[in-house]
Amino acid sequence: MADATYQPKVYRKQGGDEMVVADGGQITAESGSEIELESGSKIACESGGEIEGASGGIGDFQSGFLFYFADTSSFTADKLKYTLYSLNTRTTPWGDSGTNLSGGSVITPAYGYHILSLATGMSLANWQLPTANVGARLHIDGSGMEGDANVLLYASHTAGVSVACIGTASVLLSSINLSAAVEITLVCFDAGVWAIVDHNANATPQPIA
Numbered sequence: 001m002a003d004a005t006y007q008p009k010v011y012r013k014q015g016g017d018e019m020v021v022a023d024g025g026q027i028t029a030e031s032g033s034e035i036e037l038e039s040g041s042k043i044a045c046e047s048g049g050e051i052e053g054a055s056g057g058i059g060d061f062q063s064g065f066l067f068y069f070a071d072t073s074s075f076t077a078d079k080l081k082y083t084l085y086s087l088n089t090r091t092t093p094w095g096d097s098g099t100n101l102s103g104g105s106v107i108t109p110a111y112g113y114h115i116l117s118l119a120t121g122m123s124l125a126n127w128q129l130p131t132a133n134v135g136a137r138l139h140i141d142g143s144g145m146e147g148d149a150n151v152l153l154y155a156s157h158t159a160g161v162s163v164a165c166i167g168t169a170s171v172l173l174s175s176i177n178l179s180a181a182v183e184i185t186l187v188c189f190d191a192g193v194w195a196i197v198d199h200n201a202n203a204t205p206q207p208i209a
Helices: 077-087
Strands: 010-012 019-021 066-068 074-076 112-118 125-128 137-145 150-154 162-165 173-179 183-190 193-199 203-207
Touching (some): 077 137
16 A cells, blocks of 8 residues: 655665555666566565556566466466467368378378368378377367278377376376367376377277286
């Protein structure tokens, strides 16, 4: 609470331990200037307070930057980036041969909502899971797959990518067979590992032998 006995709207409290900006006051950082928070310091935004970014402004959050939430959970800048990418990306891969999808064997991009389109008779097209980045989410929708079309979704363990069923994370999978009308969602909680968080009966996990 500002002290009404002070005339300026920006002042240092007696003793010099606190800087106060009263109603109508402002702190301006001019072009080229910088406000630096060292390790252990923070900006506290109390209930009803706002941090506003004007049009054209930039929040530059480097890899390793942490966002903390009221429930004490935290997001790194990279995790938040891949989570937002996942929510705003949508593709419709189509079958072009018996072995590939959209001319390539790796899911591109490595996040988002993908609606598969394969004709009847397209059997076991290979689709490789990409590198798993923490925060990324993949949802595969097989509503465009017809008849006996199916896809073998697999992880290249030699490339450092693995996939596991959530709740049984110690059981790694070699592949997942996807048939028509499949719905499956994978999320990366730990770098390099895709976890299956939801799937219907048209997704068949295959454990490593």
